[in-house]
Amino acid sequence: MPTKHVPLEQTLLGLGGQLLTLLRRGDTVTALWERARELPHVGSFARFVHALDLLYAIGALEFRD
Secondary structure, three states, rough: OOOOOOOOOHOHHHHHHHHHHHHOOOOOOHHHHHOOOOOOOOOOOOHHHHHHHHHHOOOOOOOOO
16 A cells, blocks of 8 residues: 555556556456556566456456456
8 A cells, every 4th residue: 555655656556557547448468468567667477467456356357258
């Protein structure tokens, strides 16, 4: 979670928000990763997946097939 010492863009919540702006209907995880890995705060595939997990857990994403 963001605090006065940890900026929003360095948190999973902030990264999740950035991912939502990149997400297109029908995207696969691979397609989203290809666009997102250039973002400065993504860092690694594991961090990317954790942000997706968070978005799914709060109901911002749904999984289909």
